[in-house]
Amino acid sequence: MNVPVPTPQTRAVVTGASSGIGEALACSLARRGHSVILVARRIDRLRTLADRLATDHGIDADVLACDLADRSRRAELAAELASREISVLCNNAGFASYGDLATLDPVREREQVELNTVAVHDLTLAVLPGMLARRSGAILVTGSTAGNQPGPGNTTYAASKAFANTFAESLSGELRGTGVTCSLLAPGPVRTEFSTAADLPRLERLLPAPLWVGAEQAAEAAIEGMAKGRRRIVPGAFAKVQTFGGQFGPRSVSGPLLRAAYSRIA
Numbered sequence: 001m002n003v004p005v006p007t008p009q010t011r012a013v014v015t016g017a018s019s020g021i022g023e024a025l026a027c028s029l030a031r032r033g034h035s036v037i038l039v040a041r042r043i044d045r046l047r048t049l050a051d052r053l054a055t056d057h058g059i060d061a062d063v064l065a066c067d068l069a070d071r072s073r074r075a076e077l078a079a080e081l082a083s084r085e086i087s088v089l090c091n092n093a094g095f096a097s098y099g100d101l102a103t104l105d106p107v108r109e110r111e112q113v114e115l116n117t118v119a120v121h122d123l124t125l126a127v128l129p130g131m132l133a134r135r136s137g138a139i140l141v142t143g144s145t146a147g148n149q150p151g152p153g154n155t156t157y158a159a160s161k162a163f164a165n166t167f168a169e170s171l172s173g174e175l176r177g178t179g180v181t182c183s184l185l186a187p188g189p190v191r192t193e194f195s196t197a198a199d200l201p202r203l204e205r206l207l208p209a210p211l212w213v214g215a216e217q218a219a220e221a222a223i224e225g226m227a228k229g230r231r232r233i234v235p236g237a238f239a240k241v242q243t244f245g246g247q248f249g250p251r252s253v254s255g256p257l258l259r260a261a262y263s264r265i266a
Contacts (some may be wrong), residue, residue: 148246
């Protein structure tokens with residue numbers, strides 16, 4: 001079992017826990033007896049979720065409101081996590097933008113880089129020394145099939161998820177034999193509030209329903225994959241096809257196809 005057995009002292013941390021895959025990860029961990037620390041910006045949603053998890057599963061559920069794109073707030077959170085016994089860290093928070101890079105809000109693009117890449121790096125570095133000292137711990141990084149190849153029209157997201165994918169799989173190799181694991185969750189399209197956050201409701205109408213997976217399905221696959229010590233977890237048949245195409249298909253083909261697809265939703 002690569003996910004540590006929960007104890008009264010240990011906590012499982014989930015970022016982006018106020019909705020979607022993050023909320024589903026928190027529910028799945030709580031159902032397995034893990035006390036949790038829920039991290040996101042929307043404090044009201046976190047408190048509602050924390051109360052429900054504590055009541056339904058008899059675990060402790062703490063709430064830490066934090067904008068992970070804010071460096072000073074993120075540093076405070078990292079210091080807090082470094083001081084506690086964290087058994088599981090789910091780096092899940094993230095968002096995407098669509099359109100030609102030069103036309104997008106540069107402040108928002110920078111926030112995307114901070115959230116999708118630097119925050120993942122910072123929080124992992126905060127908890128990793130303690131996990132290694134205890135020779136016990138599990139880290140999950142939510143990457144994406146979008147990180148498997150260039151994504152014209154989705155440039156910052158594709159590049160940031162390429163970092164997340166490579167970071168998680170590289171760290172997984174480093175940690176072999178330490179008692180600590182790192183797994184990459186690399187989903188394709190998942191039905192969440194993701195498209196709303198990206199101001200792109202058309203994203204959900206572009207792909208046929210059978211190609212989507214639910215947030216709960218992705219979260220369960222992630223927890224089960226972590227328990228088995230898997231390096232990469234890809235939920236759903238469509239995401240597996242995307243992964244194969246992104247990793248082994250010619251970029252001279254995938255680039256124009258993705259640009260055409262993203263131009264329809266931007």
